[in-house]
Amino acid sequence: MSTAGPGTAPGRPAAAEAAAATLADPDTPFAVVDVAKVLRNAERLARRADRLGVTLRPHVKTAKSLPVAALLHDAAGPGPVTVSTLAEAEAFADGGHSDITYAVGIARHKLPRVIALLRRGVTLRVLLDSPAQAAFVAEAAREAGIAVPALIEIDCDGHRGGLTPGAPELPVVARVLHDAGCLDGVLTHAGESYFAYTAGERRLAAENERDSAVAAAGRLRRAGLPVNVVSVGSTPTAHAAEDLTGVTELRAGNYLFFDLVMAGLGVCDLDDLALSVTVTVIGHRPEYGWIITDGGWMALSRDRGTSAQPQDQGYGLVTDLTGRPIPGLVMTGASQEHGTLTARDGAPLPDLPVGTRLRVLPNHACATAAQHHGYHVVDGTRTTARAPEIQAYWPRVTGW
Amino acid sequence: MSTAGPGTAPGRPAAAEAAAATLADPDTPFAVVDVAKVLRNAERLARRADRLGVTLRPHVKTAKSLPVAALLHDAAGPGPVTVSTLAEAEAFADGGHSDITYAVGIARHKLPRVIALLRRGVTLRVLLDSPAQAAFVAEAAREAGIAVPALIEIDCDGHRGGLTPGAPELPVVARVLHDAGCLDGVLTHAGESYFAYTAGERRLAAENERDSAVAAAGRLRRAGLPVNVVSVGSTPTAHAAEDLTGVTELRAGNYLFFDLVMAGLGVCDLDDLALSVTVTVIGHRPEYGWIITDGGWMALSRDRGTSAQPQDQGYGLVTDLTGRPIPGLVMTGASQEHGTLTARDGAPLPDLPVGTRLRVLPNHACATAAQHHGYHVVDGTRTTARAPEIQAYWPRVTGW
Structure with missing residues (x-):
């Protein structure tokens, strides 16, 4: 593997020293x-999130790199992130990130690593969409004597997993989690927005994403269940949303690098x-x-x-x-x-x-x-x- | 990353100890x-190569694993291999393999790593198909005072790189290499055989692959240029060839694992x-x-x-x-x-x-x-x- 380059320090790199390597030097590919484009892309969405009044929780599954994440949270130190694997969660916890959402449906056998991170003081949220998952998360939390903060995945567009806001299982899952002190909120992802070719379609997808998450949260609250987190996002909808009333946080990952898609x-x-x-x-x-x-x-x-x-x-x-x-x-x-x-x-x-x-x-x-x-x-x-x-x-x- | 499992020793694994992990244990995916299927697949092609009277030079780009390669050369120790990167060449040299062909057209900037391996006593062959490449390989060999054994890539089916057996550049490239003590032979790969859906088509592809390599070798020999290596192969043609007269070695990689394609x-x-x-x-x-x-x-x-x-x-x-x-x-x-x-x-x-x-x-x-x-x-x-x-x-x- 070619690893030329002066170092791995996080943050915007200092000016290169004399005789530094150039792109003509390392063995290809x-x-x-x-980095200038990453900073510009990061700032663009950060400004949007500020204007919309929501926390930005970047998905680090694209870059999977602590120094890239450091560009996003420059002033305040390691900030909230979304991850796609427990390996990312562990690496970002090691890098000082203490507010992490693991946005893939949880499997039971992964809970020991989740609980180990919680015991280190990291707020690691898990995601789930079934009574079976709620039951084993609640059981593991009781056994470990620690709350495992969980988000219920909401399906807003038939893209992948999740419960629809009106699904009969939604309050059941929420109740099981709540009774174990684990219910933290709801999360949805407008995966179908990757096929929205106009700004208007993407704005509609963003509204639908918001409406689905807010509807699910409202339904749970009306049932007397607390909902702290109302999380939405995808790169296309994050750049199209105009009003995120009722939403607490926005997720996006690809936007740091962008690509031909x-x-x-x-x-x-x-x-x-x-x-x-x-x-x-x-x-x-x-x-x-x-x-x-x-x-x-x-x-x-x-x-x-x-x-x-x-x-x-x-x-x-x-x-x-x-x-x-x-x-x-x-x-x-x-x-x-x-x-x-x-x-x-x-x-x-x-x-x-x-x-x-x-x-x-x-x-x-x-x-x-x-x-x-x-x-x-x-x-x-x-x-x-x-x-x-x-x-x-x-x-x-x-x-x- | 999950790395459960008792060890990394090469060769066919010994019986697992009591209470060993099973596929139900490591975190997925x-x-x-x-290993039983790898051994069966390896033996099948090894028997064919024996019967055809050619050396088998497995392409390790599929498994990229020393313990898998150890299954192929069980009796005689680390044997001849084909690699797709210099990282593989270096790792397999470290593992005791001393006869390696790097089967991707050489770039000039990669020659220092090639020469470093040659100086370690590894026979590392490079591949090329242009006068420009022949010139810089010859120049590097002269500067280093070491022969860089080179194979000329022959195009047998319009799949990718290579010179056709009748190309005017073929003797020019060979002469430049020979004058620097670098000409070692010719190599071809029937890449289009991946689209040959009948045994008959694959047999024809194997014959064409053989004929192209043998024709190129014959043309160079008639011009007074020595050709030691006449190398052919792809997984489909390696399993279809019936007569490899004039060929010295057979390459294939995918066959160790096979797949749905x-x-x-x-x-x-x-x-x-x-x-x-x-x-x-x-x-x-x-x-x-x-x-x-x-x-x-x-x-x-x-x-x-x-x-x-x-x-x-x-x-x-x-x-x-x-x-x-x-x-x-x-x-x-x-x-x-x-x-x-x-x-x-x-x-x-x-x-x-x-x-x-x-x-x-x-x-x-x-x-x-x-x-x-x-x-x-x-x-x-x-x-x-x-x-x-x-x-x-x-x-x-x-x-x-």
Whole structure:
């Protein structure tokens, strides 16, 4: 693994020292994060959350990196986060985060690790949507003599798990949790908003997401059950919501990096994409119109999220090493360690000799980032040279 | 990350100790390898290679695991391997392998690591297909005062890189290498055989693969250039070849684990699939016919290789914890940490309560294995209990 880069210190990196490595140095392929874009994306949603009067609880499943999370909570220290695995919860607790929501339905066998974190003083909330889960969470809490704060997952759009706000099980689940001192609130996620192609559709999805969570909370409160947390969010709805009355917190993850799927929806511009993968040209097949690189699906992932969008972006759009798009050049093929680039829309195939380094903007930041152990960090606003300087190397949390 | 399991010793694991962990113990999701199936798959191809009179050079890019490779070279110690990254080359050299082919077109900046391995006494062959690459390999070899053994990539079916056997550049590239003492042979890969759905088509693909490599080698020899290595292979053609006259070695990687893509082609049976992912049921949506698990694309990968086959297998076929298929149950949806199972072909949705553990057989073993740090190892032939015993934990090589 190539791990060039001066260090792993969190926070916005200091100016690189003389003779620092650049993106022309590490062995390819490797993941690159543009810290200036992350900060801009983070600030954009933080301002929205402030205006909407809700706490922002970023989902760290995309970057899975403490230094990236440190950019989000700069002033006040480690802040509230959402996680997708207990490995993330443990790593972020080690990094000083004490307010964590684990937003995947809980399995019984995972409760010992949950309780261990609670005993360390971390407020770790679990998620569930069935009487069976409520029963084993309540049982484990009683046995351990500790409250296990739980959120009930609400289904707002038929996307995945959750109870609908009117489901008969909802008050049953809430009562079981409440009787064990574990009921903390409700949570929903507008997963179908990833298919909302207009600002109007996304605004409606955000309203529906809010209405579903608020309706579920109201139903429980009317039954005499306390609801502290009313949590909503997805990257598309978080950027579309205009009124979050009744909601306490907003979650989003992908927005820190954004990607071609989000750009295709219109949630961001191509220029907002903060994650890319640096690759090297290793061959040409002019008879087929192919440029071959050393970045295949191992480096980009197999995610083809834009294949369902009006504009299919293949495995990614290609830029030069400074991040400037090369018009019409798309990564259209991938085997394990080979990428194939082709020109589209009548664009000429550029002359990119063997050894040329390029960057590929991915379909899905969460999936592409997951193929790497960490990020070589550059600051796109600071760079004028041909090869941007590497400011830091930021490791990722992996596994479960 | 869950790393339960008694150890990481290479070779066929000894009988587990009393009270050993079973597949019911580690936190899900995690990857499982059935060592009995690996041994059977390995022996099948080893026998073929013996009969065909060629050296078998397994591609370790699928398992990326020294203990798995140890199963292949049991008698004679660490044997010849093919790798897809220099990280693999370095790890397998550390593990005692001294005959390694790096089968991705070489980039200039990777040569220092190649030369460092050569200086350790490892025969590490590089691959190339252009005069530019031949020139920088020759230059680096002269500067280092060491031969860098190189294979010229031959294109046999228009799948990816390589020079056709009749390409005008072929003797030019070979001459540049030879003059620097670097020419070692030719290598080709019938990548299009992954779309050959009958035994007859695969046999033709194997013949074409052989003919292309032998023709390229013959052309170079007639020009007075020495060719030691004539290397061919892919999992489909390796299992179809009947006559490899003129070939010195056979490569294949996927065959150790096999997967649904290979089963869909008819190269193996479902019962040969040695890799699976253990997941836990975390919810139900009976109104949609869904069972929700904690194994999403992070655990299975985004690979949908069977989507292009006559029988689309979704993200994978579902078995019980002992590996027995559950008829009609398919993983049809995946988000990052959620899987959705549905029944097809009129099969009833089985009653699988929250907490039930299942195993999912993947589309593409290389991609699914890459999502994990290692394998919990079971022996399917030895197990009669409900939850197979874990014999060992075998780590993977990651990164580049």
